[in-house]
Amino acid sequence: xxxxxxxxxxxxxxxxxxxxxxxxxxxxxxxxxxxxxxxxxxxxxxxxxxxxxxxxxxxxxxxxxxxxxxxxxxxxxxxxxxxxxxxxxxxxxxxxxxxxxxxxxxxxxxxxxxxxxxxxxxxxxxxxxxxxxxxxxxxxxxxxxxxxxxxxxxxxxxxxxxxxxxxxxxxxxxxxxxxxxxxxxxxxxxxxxxxxxxxxxxxxxxxxxxxxxxxxxxxxxxxxxxxxxxxxxxxxxxxxxxxxxxxxxxxxxxxxxxxxxxxxxxxxxxxxxxxxxxxxxxxxxx
Amino acid sequence: xxxxxxxxxxxxxxxxxxxxxxxxxxxxxxxxxxxxxxxxxxxxxxxxxxxxxxxxxxxxxxxxxxxxxxxxxxxxxxxxxxxxxxxxxxxxxxxxxxxxxxxxxxxxxxxxxxxxxxxxxxxxxxxxxxxxxxxxxxxxxxxxxxxxxxxxxxxxxxxxxxxxxxxxxxxxxxxxxxxxxxxxxxxxxxxxxxxxxxxxxxxxxxxxxxxxxxxxxxxxxxxxxxxxxxxxxxxxxxxxxxxxxxxxxxxxxxxxxxxxxxxxxxxxxxxxxxxxxxxxxxxxxx
Numbered sequence: 202x203x204x205x206x207x208x209x210x211x212x213x214x215x216x217x218x219x220x221x222x223x224x225x226x227x228x229x230x231x232x233x234x235x236x237x238x239x240x241x242x243x244x245x246x247x248x249x250x251x252x253x254x255x256x257x258x259x260x261x262x263x264x265x266x267x268x269x270x271x272x273x274x275x276x277x278x279x280x281x282x283x284x285x286x287x288x289x290x291x292x293x294x295x296x297x298x299x300x301x302x303x304x305x306x307x308x309x310x311x312x313x314x315x316x317x318x319x320x321x322x323x324x325x326x327x328x329x330x331x332x333x334x335x336x337x338x339x340x341x342x343x344x345x346x347x348x349x350x351x352x353x354x355x356x357x358x359x360x361x362x363x364x365x366x367x368x369x370x371x372x373x374x375x376x377x378x379x380x381x382x383x384x385x386x387x388x389x390x391x392x393x394x395x396x397x398x399x400x401x402x403x404x405x406x407x408x409x410x411x412x413x414x415x416x417x418x419x420x421x422x423x424x425x426x427x428x429x430x431x432x433x434x435x436x437x438x439x440x441x442x443x444x445x446x447x448x449x450x451x452x453x454x455x456x457x458x459x460x461x462x463x464x465x466x467x468x469x470x471x472x473x474x475x476x477x478x479x480x481x482x483x484x485x486x487x
Numbered sequence: 488x489x490x491x492x493x494x495x496x497x498x499x500x501x502x503x504x505x506x507x508x509x510x511x512x513x514x515x516x517x518x519x520x521x522x523x524x525x526x527x528x529x530x531x532x533x534x535x536x537x538x539x540x541x542x543x544x545x546x547x548x549x550x551x552x553x554x555x556x557x558x559x560x561x562x563x564x565x566x567x568x569x570x571x572x573x574x575x576x577x578x579x580x581x582x583x584x585x586x587x588x589x590x591x592x593x594x595x596x597x598x599x600x601x602x603x604x605x606x607x608x609x610x611x612x613x614x615x616x617x618x619x620x621x622x623x624x625x626x627x628x629x630x631x632x633x634x635x636x637x638x639x640x641x642x643x644x645x646x647x648x649x650x651x652x653x654x655x656x657x658x659x660x661x662x663x664x665x666x667x668x669x670x671x672x673x674x675x676x677x678x679x680x681x682x683x684x685x686x687x688x689x690x691x692x693x694x695x696x697x698x699x700x701x702x703x704x705x706x707x708x709x710x711x712x713x714x715x716x717x718x719x720x721x722x723x724x725x726x727x728x729x730x731x732x733x734x735x736x737x738x739x740x741x742x743x744x745x746x747x748x749x750x751x752x753x754x755x756x757x758x759x760x761x762x763x764x765x766x767x768x769x770x771x772x773x
Binding site for chain 1: 567
């Protein structure tokens with residue numbers, strides 16, 4: 202995560218930067234069904250960062266690490282040519298042969314996601330354009346600055362025996378769905394009305410005159426999981442999710458063919474472009 | 488390694504940057520007696536680096552990786568806020584309980600180093616001030632741009648049973664000797680006339696009117712090893728070094744007391760400051 206490219210001092214507090222750096226790496230391990238164990242941090246530091254700010258950054262990182270069961274075991278500290286630049290390597294463990302991949306989606310599987318989508322992208326929009334509304338839309342700000350990786354769901358999937366496919370949603374579900382479709386050689390058919398969008402995203406989008414579905418489909422950095430699982434597995438997953446309080450939603454089906462991703466919107470079925478961010482943005486506003 | 492801080496396009500070719508990045512990490516593992524196994528590279532890339540230059544950088548990295556038995560297994564590629572910034576994490580393995588540390592130097596041990604010292608610092612000086620002499624002093628240029636980590640010596644030490652202490656020389660032996668002295672609670676007494684300095688360093692220093700010993704004691708990035716070992720161990724190490732063609736030199740002894748580092752120069756014995764680069768630079772030129 203590099204200052205100006207991945208975060209701005211204006212939009213994120215040092216503690217949030219540290220938290221998010223660790224959380225985004227935990228999310229990668231969660232997507233493989235693993236347990237993150239060790240982290241190594243290389244921090245390239247420029248002089249305009251005070252010791253106090255750096256301490257806060259580390260506090261946020263350690264807070265997230267504690268929560269995820271991760272120990273920071275090393276790394277390096279160097280001088281930065283400009284801004285704060287953080288590179289974190291995460292080491293995780295998963296039972297042999299159980300790691301989740303993108304290549305095990307099969308025709309007939311249910312496509313599901315955790316949580317709600319688009320909150321982080323809407324949060325970034327708010328922080329850039331309407332920082333005065335931070336308190337009015339706390340869920341969006343938290344989703345962008347303090348994401349919660351879905352470790353427990355990933356661990357359950359890895360142990361489930363229903364050969365699920367899985368990925369974490371760092372670049373929007375359009376993108377991640379394509380990666381599963383391509384790795385598995387299938388079509389993922391998503392139903393727009395099933396895609397979970399929070400009330401805050403809807404309300405903020407309404408205020409901005411924007412399409413909430415664009416953030417949900419194409420917004421980045423949600424750090425939720427998208428997966429596919431057999432129908433029997435889906436039933437078991439739903440039972441476990443109810444028991445454990447995991448928010449989880451079926452959003453479509455896997456079909457033979459492809460690779461492709463399709464979106465059913467009302468009575469229409471259309472191809473969903475893989476790099477939503479730019480291409481999908483041209484979709485007519487509903 | 489960050490452009491402008493750790494390398495300049497003027498002093499190092501892309502291939503050399505890749506090689507050195509990997510080599511410096513291999514050297515860290517060598518200093519612990521380990522075998523490097525996996526590497527993860529995060530590359531933050533700015534637009535002024537062409538695809539061809541990046542390919543050359545990776546070529547150099549892979550060449551060094553092949554030589555050291557390392558597999559590049561992952562990482563990340565992101566946009567850089569400025570210049571090329573590379574962060575590499577190395578995973579190595581060492582037999583349980585055999586990892587070399589800085590804390591096992593004991594009174595009576597022999598202090599030794601591999602290779603010659605100061606070549607890399609002299610090489611950097613040459614590349615900055617007299618690039619037209621690259622071909623005249625190939626050893627200095629190679630030491631700076633294409634360092635050779637001392638894996639085999641580290642592995643031998645780890646398996647030797649003579650409880651050696653070890654560190655790699657990334658910041659000059661003054662600094663590294665202090666780290667061993669502090670971690671072990673001992674005095675390292677180094678003999679200036681035993682410190683191995685190459686003819687090229689002497690010749691280039693002569694031309695520049697500089698003290699070769701400053702580079703040897705305080706110059707950075709030699710990526711040789713400094714260690715301590717029992718006297719019996721030293722005999723075995725010397726035998727093995729002769730057999731295997733490793734350049735290795737005894738440069739002093741470990742004494743009780745300290746922590747401190749002392750230098751015997753002619754008939755004088757003086758304290759050797761820990762951060763040689765700045766402090767030792769004031770020593771009167773001989």
